[in-house]
Amino acid sequence: MSETSPDRPALPDRLSADPRSPHHVKEVFAHDVGIRFNGQERSDVEEYCISEGWVKVPAGKTLDRKGQPLMLKLKGKVEAFYK
Structure with a gap:
């Protein structure tokens, strides 16, 4: 469900909020x-x-x-979208 428009990049299959991660896409977090x-x-x-x-x-x-938050991995149906 990745809506794209000229000013919004397509949402990737995998995305991380941590800027140190290789899956962090700075352009996506502008929205x-x-x-x-x-x-x-x-x-x-x-x-x-x-x-x-x-x-x-x-x-x-x-x-x-x-000193980083401990993460839990939860499995289920995931949908990403722009608000």
């Missing part, structure tokens, strides 16, 4: 992106993959040893 996971819109998604059917969300306030 407001929404994620629908299993029919419900979620605002806490840090990374998604549509073809593999998963999202990564933070596990509360838990941090890993590098």
Whole structure:
């Protein structure tokens, strides 16, 4: 469900909000992106993959040893769209 227009790039199959990730696309984040996971819109998604059917969300306030939020991988139907 990736709507494209002249000012919006196509949404990739896999996208990460972390700028250090190779799956981070800066041009996409210039616009407001929404994620629908299993029919419900979620605002806490840090990374998604549509073809593999998963999202990564933070596990509360838990941090890993590098100080980054600990991520949970949830499997289900993923849809990305521009708001």
